[in-house]
Amino acid sequence: MNILLHICCGPCSVYPVRVLRQQGYRITGRFYNPNIHPYKEFKKRLNTLEKYARDIELPLFIEREYGLTEFLRNVVFNEQQRCKFCYETRLEDCAKMAAEKGFPAFSSTLFYSKYQNHQLMRSVAERMAAKYGVEFVYHDFREGWQEGIDISIKEEMYRQPYCGCIYSEQERYDKSLRKKRRTQSLNNQDFLQKDAVAVNRRVEEREPELSVC
Numbered sequence: 001m002n003i004l005l006h007i008c009c010g011p012c013s014v015y016p017v018r019v020l021r022q023q024g025y026r027i028t029g030r031f032y033n034p035n036i037h038p039y040k041e042f043k044k045r046l047n048t049l050e051k052y053a054r055d056i057e058l059p060l061f062i063e064r065e066y067g068l069t070e071f072l073r074n075v076v077f078n079e080q081q082r083c084k085f086c087y088e089t090r091l092e093d094c095a096k097m098a099a100e101k102g103f104p105a106f107s108s109t110l111f112y113s114k115y116q117n118h119q120l121m122r123s124v125a126e127r128m129a130a131k132y133g134v135e136f137v138y139h140d141f142r143e144g145w146q147e148g149i150d151i152s153i154k155e156e157m158y159r160q161p162y163c164g165c166i167y168s169e170q171e172r173y174d175k176s177l178r179k180k181r182r183t184q185s186l187n188n189q190d191f192l193q194k195d196a197v198a199v200n201r202r203v204e205e206r207e208p209e210l211s212v213c
């Protein structure tokens, strides 16, 4: 079966493309990510994906326009809800394009990420599938988290350090903000403060290796 696969970036595409091909799908990729800022980062992620797609003979439909203005207009004053908009805009684009171009099904590499709201994305994708009359192929690609990382490192792919938008860039690098958020979240879960400090330390040690998308 032909499938249109929304791809957020090269490293996140490695495992989903492998699995879907093993399952017999003929994949075409769709790069539409107006959430990626700033422009140089957008270009870097796109260039990385294009090179990898050539290597593995993966056809792509690419949206090259940088979507900063439109993205910000939709999330300003509603920043806490920005991920919902971010999922909706990308998954809707893919479902709509699948319907227009005659693909019976679509999916997304977002389901590879351990950092996204998996259940929210799934409900959005199912809603878009119903809206456009195409099948949403669900697979929990997080099972291949380490495999995807290993291959992307071996392929010397650019591995981004933050999710994509400018807000996530601040969350990644602004230590005071990160610490505050983690402590709040840990307190909400009734962790003792000393546990929070220990967890913070472990995350600090681990984060430089991550590709956070």
Ligand code: SF4
Binding pocket: 035, 036, 082, 083, 084, 086, 087, 163, 164, 165, 166, 167, 168
């Ligand atoms: S944090 Fe990530 S998923 Fe959420 S709005 Fe920013 S780029 Fe999109």
